[in-house]
Amino acid sequence: MAHPGVLLSFEGGEGSGKTTQARRLTDHLKGLGYAVTLTREPGGTPLGERIREVLLGRNDELSPLEEFLLFSTARAQLVRTVIRPALEASHIVVVDRYYHSSYAYQGGGGALSMDYMQAVTAGIVGDCALDLVLLLDVEPHTGLSRCSYAGGKDGTASDRFEGKGVEFHRKVRDAFISCAQAEPERFAVIDASESIEDVFARVRDAALEVLRARGLQPSSK
Ligand code: TMP
Numbered sequence: 737m738a739h740p741g742v743l744l745s746f747e748g749g750e751g752s753g754k755t756t757q758a759r760r761l762t763d764h765l766k767g768l769g770y771a772v773t774l775t776r777e778p779g780g781t782p783l784g785e786r787i788r789e790v791l792l793g794r795n796d797e798l799s800p801l802e803e804f805l806l807f808s809t810a811r812a813q814l815v816r817t818v819i820r821p822a823l824e825a826s827h828i829v830v831v832d833r834y835y836h837s838s839y840a841y842q843g844g845g846g847a848l849s850m851d852y853m854q855a856v857t858a859g860i861v862g863d864c865a866l867d868l869v870l871l872l873d874v875e876p877h878t879g880l881s882r883c884s885y886a887g888g889k890d891g892t893a894s895d896r897f898e899g900k901g902v903e904f905h906r907k908v909r910d911a912f913i914s915c916a917q918a919e920p921e922r923f924a925v926i927d928a929s930e931s932i933e934d935v936f937a938r939v940r941d942a943a944l945e946v947l948r949a950r951g952l953q954p955s956s957k
Contacts, residue, residue, distance in 0.1 A: 742947060745870065748872035750879045752873070753928050757935060760936050761939055761943055772829075804853060826952070828947070841897060876905035
């Protein structure tokens with residue numbers, strides 16, 4: 737094992753409830769006495785948050801390759817300055833989106849080469865391999881209607897990716913499912929159309945099973 741920590745990611749389409757579930761899981765694990773670092777992509781560092789503004793804003797036209805390279809720059813800095821140090825300090829790291837979002841959005845939605853993205857990503861993540869991907873699966877119509885009901889992110893109009901239409905989001909969903917089928921031992925696919933409580937119960941159980949398997953003990957016990 738390259739580091740003593742545990743790395744969990746949340747993935748899913750728009751309106752799948754990842755951010756809510758990532759926060760709940762973080763609070764739950766902290767309550768059990770674990771040291772937890774919660775972060776997000778794109779973002780999580782000052783540069784990452786600036787890149788997030790460019791990526792989610794609708795001012796600049798970007799090709800899937802250009803999007804991927806910007807996400808990758810933010811990812812490289814997040815791994816180097818946040819994720820790897822936390823894993824080396826035996827933390828559980830919860831990341832709200834990680835590289836499977838590139839595979840789904842830029843690969844599935846944008847038709848960028850998977851081989852190319854996997855090669856770049858391998859160089860970025862190095863030994864910060866995922867222990868578990870919590871894929872919150874929701875039918876795009878349902879997810880997108882949750883976003884518009886909320887008035888878009890931060891109460892603003894919909895962002896670059898929300899605005900791409902339901903066909904794009906179907907391809908994103910299919911690509912996430914393909915990622916899960918390719919590595920079933922690393923993924924928990926959870927039906928995100930259920931209530932927040934029901935989804936959380938599945939999330940919690942899947943995460944605790946991985947912690948047990950890895951033998952990670954709460955730091956305060
Ligand atoms: P979110 O944090 O609200 O989910 O918004 C991030 C958006 O960025 C979301 O629409 C998915 C998209 N995204 C990609 O297209 N590729 C990526 O690699 C990542 C991390 C996010």
